[in-house]
Amino acid sequence: MSAGPAIKQLVHGLLRELHSPASRHGVLGIYRAHVMDTARRFRVTGEEHCRARDELAHLGALYHSYLSSRRRHQLLLQTYKGGGERTTADTAAMVGFKLPHDPR
Amino acid sequence: MSALARRKFYKSVSIAGSDGKWEVNLDHRKLKTPDGRLLQVPNKELALGVAFEWDSVTEHIQTSQMHLTGLCFTVLDNPHKRTDKDLAEKITGYLDTDTVLFPVEHPTELAEAQRREWGAVLEWVRHRFGVDLQPAESGSLVCSVPQQTLDVLQEYLLTHNTWTLTGLLFAVESVRSTVLPLAALERKLVPREVARLSRLEAEYQADVWGRVEWAHDVDSLDTEARVAAGMLVAHLCSSATAHNVKHKHAG
Numbered sequence: 001m002s003a004g005p006a007i008k009q010l011v012h013g014l015l016r017e018l019h020s021p022a023s024r025h026g027v028l029g030i031y032r033a034h035v036m037d038t039a040r041r042f043r044v045t046g047e048e049h050c051r052a053r054d055e056l057a058h059l060g061a062l063y064h065s066y067l068s069s070r071r072r073h074q075l076l077l078q079t080y081k082g083g084g085e086r087t088t089a090d091t092a093a094m095v096g097f098k099l100p101h102d103p104r
Numbered sequence: 105m106s107a108l109a110r111r112k113f114y115k116s117v118s119i120a121g122s123d124g125k126w127e128v129n130l131d132h133r134k135l136k137t138p139d140g141r142l143l144q145v146p147n148k149e150l151a152l153g154v155a156f157e158w159d160s161v162t163e164h165i166q167t168s169q170m171h172l173t174g175l176c177f178t179v180l181d182n183p184h185k186r187t188d189k190d191l192a193e194k195i196t197g198y199l200d201t202d203t204v205l206f207p208v209e210h211p212t213e214l215a216e217a218q219r220r221e222w223g224a225v226l227e228w229v230r231h232r233f234g235v236d237l238q239p240a241e242s243g244s245l246v247c248s249v250p251q252q253t254l255d256v257l258q259e260y261l262l263t264h265n266t267w268t269l270t271g272l273l274f275a276v277e278s279v280r281s282t283v284l285p286l287a288a289l290e291r292k293l294v295p296r297e298v299a300r301l302s303r304l305e306a307e308y309q310a311d312v313w314g315r316v317e318w319a320h321d322v323d324s325l326d327t328e329a330r331v332a333a334g335m336l337v338a339h340l341c342s343s344a345t346a347h348n349v350k351h352k353h354a355g
Contacts, residue, residue, distance in 0.1 A: 018156070030119065031152050058291055059339055063153065065295045066171075066332035073325035074169065080318040 007053075010060045011039045017067035035060075109164035117159040119151040126151035130158060139181040146267070150176070150340045171274070171333030179270045179337075191269040192261035195276050196254050203281040203302050205239050205247045214308045221301060225287055232290065233257060237283075257282075267341030275334030278327055288335050295332035299324050 018031050038056065089099050114130035121127050124146050128135040135143045135158070145151050150172065157170040167173060186194070199205075204225060207218040222239075229237055235256050240247035261269060268289075275285035275295075279302035287293040293301070300307065303324055310320045 031156060034148070034152060055339075059149070059336070061294060062332055062336045062339060066153075066329055066336055067156075069295070069325045069328040069332060070169070070171075073322060073329055076318060076322050076325065080322075 007039070007057050007060075010057060010064060011035060013064050014060055014067075017064060017071065109166045112161050112163060112165060114158075117155050119148070119155050121148070121151065128155045128158065137177045137181045139183075141180050143176060143180065145176055146341050150337065153336065153340075171330055172337065175271060175274055175333060175337045178274075179267055188262060188264075188266055188269055191266070191273055192258045195261060195269065195273050195282055196257050198276050198280060198282040199237075199249045199254065199257075200246050201280070202247065202283055203279060204283050205237075207239055208305065209242055211308075214305060217308070218304050221304065225283055225293070225301065228287060228292055229283055232292075233260065257286075264338075264342060268338040271334040271336070271338030271341070273334075274337075275331045278330035278334070285331065285334065288331065289338055295328050295335060298331045299328040302327065 014035055015032060018035070086094075092099055114133070116131055118129045119126055120129060121144075125144050126146070126148055127142065127144055128151055135154070137143055143154070145154065153172045154170075154176055157173050158165075167177075184190075204222040207222060208215050219239075226237055226239070229235065233253075233256055235253040236250050237253055238247075261272075264272075272285055272289055275288065275298070276282055279285065279298060281302055284293065284298045284301055288295060288298050306320065306323070310316075315321075
């Protein structure tokens with residue numbers, strides 16, 4: 001089976017994405033089980049070109065692409081998230097000034 | 105955006121269902137669409153995909169970043185009251201301003217790359233659907249696509265169901281191209297390639313002038329995620345895949 005190693009890599013990639021720190025419990029277990037179970041079911045086909053398996057591998061690749069790009073996108077958004085507007089005191093501090101103690 | 109986002113109000117996420125009707129539960133409450141309909145999807149994989157999006161929420165629920173959920177909401181609520189025919193027309197409607205039909209003239213390097221890479225996809229479309237589709241003349245703002253090409257593509261699109269068409273349209277809208285997502289639907293391109301091909305000019309400029317992570321990478325990853333989500337829904341719910349047929353027999 002020529003597609004073997006590629007599929008193995010894909011399954012590992014998917015399981016890695018599904019191991020996100022945000023999600024420690026809940027649906028994750030069902031998900032991992034589903035991925036493993038599906039992968040196992042399709043491992044034992046003697047056919048060189050199995051249409052269903054190719055489609056499944058394609059779906060897996062799509063999902064992996066979705067999960068990893070979404071995770072990296074959110075990471076960047078978080079990293080570069082604006083801290084909101086600076087206060088007058090913060091702005092003054094940036095250039096080494098202090099505000100008068102009792103502004104009126 | 106975060107000011108409008110709801111705080112996470114649930115602890116556990118699970119799925120339930122059988123026979124082509126799968127639901128997502130948030131702490132024993134069923135997930136509903138914005139219109140109050142029960143979120144019911146045709147297969148377990150999609151339900152799991154939606155569930156994982158809700159499960160990976162840490163603090164605020166930002167549905168704008170949960171594309172699978174958003175697509176399911178769109179199909180179930182159909183906020184624009186679109187029929188399949190409307191969807192097909194909307195998809196082919198992007199053809200006359202399709203990204204890949206407008207290669208630049210200068211700089212030569214970029215022009216060459218666009219003609220080569222987009223040319224290959226266009227050649228594939230012409231061959232796959234037996235239609236005529238040529239790049240726009242230089243300087244024109246709209247490409248005149250032959251009516252016969254539109255008819256053939258619409259006929260092809262109408263062999264798909266609402267889920268597939270909605271997923272495809274979502275991908276089409278994120279890359280402003282009909283051709284690229286169509287190639288992805290036919291498994292000719294993967295989402296990362298679709299995103300890259302739709303951003304050839306941006307990538308070229310980034311290479312010349314420098315890459316800014318918070319603009320270029322954010323954009324390309326967002327595009328990839330959107331295309332992947334659209335294609336995922338399209339493929340998972342397509343009635344034509346052997347995978348789904350298998351499920352039907354099993355159920």
